[in-house]
Structure formats: C-alpha cells, structure tokens
Amino acid sequence: MKKFRQLAFVTTLVTYFAIFMGGLVRVSGAGLGCPDWPKCFGRWFPPTNVGQLPPDIDPSLFNLTLAWIEYINRLAGVILGLLILIIALWAIKSYRKVPRIIIPSVIAALLVAFQGWQGGQVVTSELRQLYVSIHMGLAFIIVSLMIYITQNAYYVDYPDDEKGATYPKGISLYIVILWVLTMVQVIMGTEIRSLLEYMPKRFPLLSSTEWLGKAGAIVYIHAFLGISIAVGAWQTAVKIFRESKNPSSIVRVGAWGIMILALLQVLVGAILSIVGLPEVMRIFHLWIAALLIGIMLVLYSALKQYRRIQ
Numbered sequence: 001m002k003k004f005r006q007l008a009f010v011t012t013l014v015t016y017f018a019i020f021m022g023g024l025v026r027v028s029g030a031g032l033g034c035p036d037w038p039k040c041f042g043r044w045f046p047p048t049n050v051g052q053l054p055p056d057i058d059p060s061l062f063n064l065t066l067a068w069i070e071y072i073n074r075l076a077g078v079i080l081g082l083l084i085l086i087i088a089l090w091a092i093k094s095y096r097k098v099p100r101i102i103i104p105s106v107i108a109a110l111l112v113a114f115q116g117w118q119g120g121q122v123v124t125s126e127l128r129q130l131y132v133s134i135h136m137g138l139a140f141i142i143v144s145l146m147i148y149i150t151q152n153a154y155y156v157d158y159p160d161d162e163k164g165a166t167y168p169k170g171i172s173l174y175i176v177i178l179w180v181l182t183m184v185q186v187i188m189g190t191e192i193r194s195l196l197e198y199m200p201k202r203f204p205l206l207s208s209t210e211w212l213g214k215a216g217a218i219v220y221i222h223a224f225l226g227i228s229i230a231v232g233a234w235q236t237a238v239k240i241f242r243e244s245k246n247p248s249s250i251v252r253v254g255a256w257g258i259m260i261l262a263l264l265q266v267l268v269g270a271i272l273s274i275v276g277l278p279e280v281m282r283i284f285h286l287w288i289a290a291l292l293i294g295i296m297l298v299l300y301s302a303l304k305q306y307r308r309i310q
Contacts, residue, residue, distance in 0.1 A: 004090055005157070008150040011083040012294075015143040018080050019290045021073040022139060023283040026132075026193060033066030034074070037120040046071045077116060084112045084142075087149065100152045108145040111138055129194040136190045140183060143290060144297050151301040155308075162306040166245040172303040174236045178258070179296045181229050186289050188222045193282070223273070226266050233262035233292075254299035261292040 025031055034040035035057075041047050042054040046067040050059045084105075091098075091105035115138045122131045155161060237255040240247065247255075265288045272285060 001094060001153070001157070004087075004094065005150060005153045007083070007090070008087060008146060008153055011080070011087055012143065012146040012150055014076065014080050014083060015139070015146050016287075016290060016294075018073070018076040019139050019143060020283065020287055021069075021076050022136065023286040025070055025073045026286075027282045028066060028069055030066040030069040030073075031132075032061075032123065033063060033068070033070035035061055035123070037123045038074070040067060040071050040074075074119070077119060080142075081112045081116055084108050084146075087146075091149075095153075095156075098152075098156060101149055101156065104145045104149050108142055108149070111142050111145070115139070115142065129191065132194060133187050133190045137183065137187050140186055140290060140293055144179070144293060147294050147297040148301055151298060152305075155301075155305045159305075159309060161250075162248055162302060163309055164246050165248055165251070165306055167247065167251070167303055167306055168239050168243040171236065171240060172300055172307070174232070174239070175296055175300045175303065178229060178232050178236065179293060179300070181225060181232070182289065182293050182296065185222065185225050185229060186286075186293075188218060188225070189286070189289070192218055192222055219273075223269065226269055230262040230266045233258040248302060250298060250302045254295050254302065257295040258292060258299065261288055261295065264288055265292060 025033070034046065036042065041052075041057055041062065043052070046064075047053055047062065048064065050062055053059060053062055088105045088109035091102045095101040095105075115135065118131065118135055118138065122128070122135050125131050237259045240251065240255045244251070265285070268281075268285050268288065272282065
C-alpha cells in the first residue's frame with residue numbers, strides 16, 4: 001500500500017529528527033533543561049520567563065534556551081510515538097499475514113512506549129550514565145526497525161525489484177556483523193561522552209584532548225573499533241562491486257553509502273579527538289552513525305529480498 005509506505009517513510013524521518021534532537025540535548029547540556037517529567041517546570045509548555053516559574057522552583061535552574069531544546073526533544077518523541085502506534089495498528093489490520101512487516105511494527109511500538117517511559121527515568125535519575133546509553137541505543141534500534149518496515153512495505157508492492165541480480169554468497173552476514181559492531185560503537189561513544197562531561201569538574205585546567213587521555217581504555221577501543229568498521233565496510237562494498245551481477249540501484253548506492261559514511265565517521269572522530277571542535281559538531285558525529293546504521297539496514301533488506309525471490 002502506497003500510503004502505508006509513505007507514512008513509514010515519514011516516520012523514519014521523524015525518528016532521525018528525534019535522534020538529532022537527542023544529540024543536541026546532550027551536547028548543549030539540556031538534559032535537565034526541563035527538570036521534571038512529563039511537564040516542564042510544572043507546565044505543559046515551557047516558561048518564557050522567570051516570572052512564570054512555580055514558587056517552589058529555584059530560578060537559577062531555568063534557562064530558556066535549554067528548556068525549549070529539551071521540550072522540542074520530548075515533543076518529537078511524542079509525535080514519533082503516535083506515528084509508530086499508527087504504523088503498528090495499520091500493520092495489524094493490513095499486513096497480518098506479512099511477518100516481516102507486522103512483527104517489526106509491533107516491536108517498534110513496544111520499544112517506543114518503553115523509550116517514552118525510560119526517557120522519564122533519564123530525567124528523574126539526573127542523567128545517570130547507564131540510562132542515557134540505553135536511551136540512545138533504543139533510538140538506533142527503533143530507526144533500524146522503521147527502515148526495515150519501510151523497505152519491506154516497498155518490496156510487498158514490488159516483489160521483483162531484485163530480480164535478475166546476483167550477489168556474493170554470505171554478504172548479508174557481513175552487513176549484520178557491521179550493524180552490530182556499529183551499535184556497540186554508538187553505545188561506547190555515549191559512554192565516552194558521559195565520562196567527558198565529568199572531566200571539567202575533576203580536571204578544570206586540562207584541555208579537551210587531555211580529558212580524553214583521562215577517560216581510560218574505552219577511548220582507544222572506540223577508536224580501534226571505528227577504524228575496524230570502516231575497513232570492514234570498504235571490504236564489504238568492494239566485494240559487492242566486484243562479485244555482483246546486475247546489482248540494483250539500492251544496493252549500489254547502499255554500498256557506496258557505507259564506504260563514504262564509515263570513512264567520514266573515522267575522520268570526524270579523529271578531528272574531534274586531536275583538534276577539538278565546537279560541541280555542536282559532535283551531533284554530526286552521532287548523526288553520521290545513525291545514517292550509517294540506516295544504510296546498512298537498507299543493504300541488508302535488499303539482499304534479503306534477493307534471497308526471498310530465488
């Protein structure tokens with residue numbers, strides 16, 4: 001159904017926007033911009049000045065910019081939750097005999113509901129490191145599910161899209177391994193970010209690059225894993241280019257995508273570590289990872305469709 005595909009695609013874009021806003025919240029320090037949950041300073045809409053604060057709130061806690069950044073982040077989460085709920089109900093009604101659509105749709109609905117509750121726990125725990133990492137990891141799983149749903153809805157309507165193509169044996173396993181490693185990399189990056197947030201208090205005289213040295217072995221593991229993912233992505237893409245016959249445009253673009261994004265991710269990470277950039281640039285480091293994971297899912301879905309029609 002064309003309308004279902006369109007809604008799934010829009011929902012995927014909203015998921016990416018929510019991930020972007022989550023990154024903005026993190027680098028701007030807006031995680032407690034609204035210190036209560038689900039309201040913001042006791043209101044359903046953030047205050048616009050100190051005079052609108054409840055009498056029991058310390059005015060020093062209020063920052064207009066940070067409050068609205070966090071509020072937009074929450075609003076994006078609410079909209080995303082409603083869209084995924086509609087997707088799940090639609091899938092139950094129209095795709096109950098199509099497991100590759102109904103199962104991920106229901107899982108996505110359950111995860112986004114848990115994500116909403118867990119977001120409240122992040123705030124009430126005052127940004128506990130473990131909770132923040134779980135929150136980010138769930139967002140990446142949800143966007144992966146939405147991409148999988150969108151693409152498979154397309155293949156339901158156009159089942160012969162990969163007809164006539166031939167791909168290397170076992171190549172989809174390479175993609176799965178890269179996806180898992182990239183997910184691990186994202187969680188590690190979130191952990192490093194949490195560690196760095198405490199460094200200015202403990203080592204106020206050190207530079208940002210010196211803080212990385214104080215973060216421990218996880219920084220070096222993160223760097224090594226990033227390089228390994230980039231190498232693996234290039235090897236996988238080259239294998240697809242060399243050994244495939246009549247690959248679809250989705251697979252060709254996807255192969256180029258993981259090559260470029262994986263390399264770009266390593267370069268941005270190296271610059272952040274060695275030179276240092278404005279905090280807002282770290283959002284793009286996170287967003288590149290989100291796009292990389294998404295393209296890996298696109299490739300996997302296309303290769304799975306190829307096997308399905310054989």
